[in-house]
Amino acid sequence: MQDKLQKLLNEYQENYNRFTYGHYLDPNNIEDAIKTGLVGCYYLDQGYLPEKRQAIGQVLALYDKYWGDKLKFGYIDGEPNNLISYTQTTLHEKINQINLAGTDNICFYWSNVDNLEFVPEYLCNAYSRAEWYEKVHQEISYVQIYLPISELKEFGVEQLIALNQQICEILQPMHGFFGLGIQHSHEYYDYQYLEYELAHQFLGLDISNVQADKRLREGFKCINWLTILSDQLITDKLGSLEALKERNNDNEIRFYPYTGGVVVRAGEVPELGDVASNPYPKHYVNVNALLKPARAPEIASLGFGSINGEIRFNNRTSKEWQSRFDDVEATDIAVSHEQHSAEVINMDSKVRISIQTGQLCPHTGVYSAQINGKIEYQELIQGYKVEPFIDSETQQVHNDVTWQLLRREDGGNVYRN
Template sequence: MKNLEQRAADLGFELPDGTPVAKLSIIITLYFKEGYTAGKKLKIIDCFGKFNDEFGAHLNGLLQDSYKLLTSESLEEAFTKIRSSSGNERCELHLTSASSTKEAADYGISVLNSREVHEDSDRSYIKLVLPRDFIASDEGLTTYRTWVKYLCNQVEAEHGYGGLSTALPFDYDVYMPIEYELAQKYTGLDVDSMPHSLASELIDHIKGVNWQTIVGNSFIANLGGEPALRQKLSSRSDIDFVNYDNGLIIQAGEYPQLGAEGRDDLDAYIAVNKILKPLRIPEPDQIHHYSPHGICFEEESTKQWYARFDQE
């Protein structure tokens, strides 16, 4: 954590007027089935209610169709819209500490569900964002890990990841070149500005490995089962396993690593990646779409990023 704090200032960007547009964050992103069902929507509402109860003092806004101030009334209106939605209506909701769509948030929770008409050809996602220093204390680390397991159980996560990432504004298109530049420099950063874009790719595959990698039972079975998976990593004392109702949370090291060249030890990430690589998207679509504002991920650099832990 000391090395992380020393370099954190290099991973944040502000506009000349002081508006933050990129922040180093701790994230949790999970993909799950049947987000269009009434039961799963109620679980999602529970997640948002719990997040508001715990972090409401930091939250300013709500985004559902448009940005508005977060109040008890606006939140209940958003929940009512989700409850009353049909199976073929997309339910998107964000709670955020940002004061506008132009500002990167310290705290946030987001969801976008799949449609019933797509059945098993699409996935829903839920994502949580916390400040980089949230896990610096034992209490914060415990809270983070509790949230990971809680969210996994609530949505019956198929797979996902948790760790360091660059938080961008809702209006993220302009700032994708910043995300690209930082991801080239810091291997441990997850590129996660558009988790929705992977929803149709992540049916039979996972995105990859980070500090925490969430793997559901169906994927674990493809690797020979949980005992075999644990055995393959049993020689490493720095890899931790936590069961949730539908699978495993695999943690590579006590704290996440930025992956700065020559200064961070990514051996645990590499070891987990070696075992889970068969589950990874074999031919991923490029992470970013075209941007006139600078260099972003294109086809070749996307392949290189997915393969960043592919070493002995």
């Protein structure tokens, strides 16, 4: 595993400038507007209950135990305009304030940055609506954590898995995840167009900016390196944990039960899913196929509306992102649910690189296809789904076209290895 971990850390460093954007407000070019690191999120039903509030406080205490010295500023009263030092109150006082909120809102945000415009790499954040609000609007509660990728080595891979088991034992979430994701600032909406680009360049990254989405009552959002499922979700959508194990023949998919659920691990270490080199990590594809019936049928848009013509996530592209591993052939998995109707991508084919309508483009370049007896050409962009082709003369829409790669923008090989 150490070799795989070092390979990931090397890949991360080599690509650092592709997914890290310095903030224009920082003249020293130290603080970032967006970055990539370890992200965990745990989704709760009835977060207003006293036992859930106590559990949220316990998770803050657990994070403080290991990384409390990293936390510098934040707020605990839902008031981001009034940042205070993390050490201004004791841990006991912070937890007591959570418990004393009763069934009202709680919202705290503790991180290693002193300006909410900047992206933290250490963060413990929780949000739970008041009882009346959740009952009326059905929004869910959540606890979220950030860590730098270096903690895979410093804290340890197996130790992070055990920590996730412990967090889940405490919180009893409906579901959740932990793995590589885009870390953003408290003022995340300013950079959603960058998230959109990065999400199409690195398919292993989670996009986490609509956490209280009521649709997540129907199932988990998306798989990651660690995907967390409650016993109830497994029973309702997947049958049983034993049935899952029987359908799995991928020895790098492992199950870590805790009282109330299970953590499912996709491979030894997290994956970036770089579209240019390894867009569909095998174990992610297999976990996706294994757990798909328990996934929420849809999610809220991961982006707000454009304010200046820039591209952000909308409802359609958010759904496409959520299901980005669906069109890829799973191996070592006996899938009991209906396979996707579209032809799956065979990544081992020894022919010219091709892509079908609705699939993700692996390389920016010029592609050709034969349509109605004519050769048509298109320039397709890496990481984006291929849209249906519209004949410029007849306006006929072609929804099932296979495009062959003729020339890559980066000058690389146009044939599959």
